[in-house]
Amino acid sequence: MLGEDVVQGLCSLTVLDAGICGTSIRDTSSATDTRRLARLLVKAGVDIILFAGGDGTARDVLDSIGGAIPVLGIPSGVKIYSSVFALTPTTAGSLAASWLTGEERAVAERDVVDIDEELLRAGLASPALYGTLSVPVDPSRLQSRKAATPASDANAVAALARAFVRGMESNRTYILGPGGTTNAIGAVLGLATTRLGVDVVRNGVLVTADADAHALEAMLDADFNGGPATVVLTPLGGQGFVVGRGNQQVTARLLSHVPLQIVATDGKLSSLAGRPLWVDSGDDEVDAKLNGYAKVFTGAGTHTVYPVRRVFEETQGTTTTKEY
Structure with missing residues (x-):
């Protein structure tokens, strides 16, 4: 139409x-x-x-x-x-x-x-x-402009990636979303992951490169070969969107069944200047589930508890955020 x-x-x-x-x-x-x-x-x-x-x-x-x-x-x-x-x-x-x-x-x-x-x-x-x-x-x-990752943050990204890989579990499927931080995880594993795409990794092997939504949901239907799975996403620097911008392959249905792990350097979180991480999956129930606070993996043995909010809702012309 x-x-x-x-x-x-x-x-x-x-x-x-x-x-x-x-x-x-x-x-x-x-x-x-x-x-x-x-x-x-x-x-x-x-x-x-x-x-x-x-x-x-x-x-x-x-x-x-x-x-x-x-x-x-x-x-x-x-x-x-x-x-x-x-x-x-x-x-x-x-x-x-x-x-x-x-x-x-x-x-x-x-x-x-x-x-x-x-x-x-x-x-x-x-x-x-x-x-x-x-x-x-x-x-x-209005959303903010995406901020480029500063060169000074490159070492922090590499250190985060190494620490994340050390903690990856055997027989767990990792769905790595787009972005430089997740791409660095693939690089530490020695895999040719796609910087703009979504890649599926298990036991250090690239199972599927640049997977689309249909492929990911087919894996979900197959129960990821009977093993656990984790979606790994990094927010857009300066904007804070972690779901719903640039990673539409990661659908609401996938997020409703698979836990989400957010990864970001302290520098990327600081670039948000106190603004929350935004989620916009297109599904109210999934966004409500993600709304609140998340443990963001920031490096070796460190996490930052950071607010995650579903995008603004309009109620009779007044902009509000829902709390759960």
């Missing part, structure tokens, strides 16, 4: 009145369509553009309209490192509504970043500033 069809259906059910900008797109859309439609929306005189996607879509919007009008990203891509996105689709809607009905309509310039995936796979890249877009001001409902 096309977005146009959804909007027209809503218009028939509510007082919503919407016009369709430009010609319909009935085939596979592309970045060219995104840029063209953004320019048409500016020409039509809209107050704000909401766009759904990831960092690539943010770049397309920036390329096409620059800072002509405010924008707000609805997080729905794989890479969501930029700080022009709301925490969730729900918070995007509530932020846009409160901004449109407000008197000041304050905006701030926030970063659009992107990353060269091929270089990242080789461990040679970090998110680079591509430009800035004007975004409604509300830090509580």
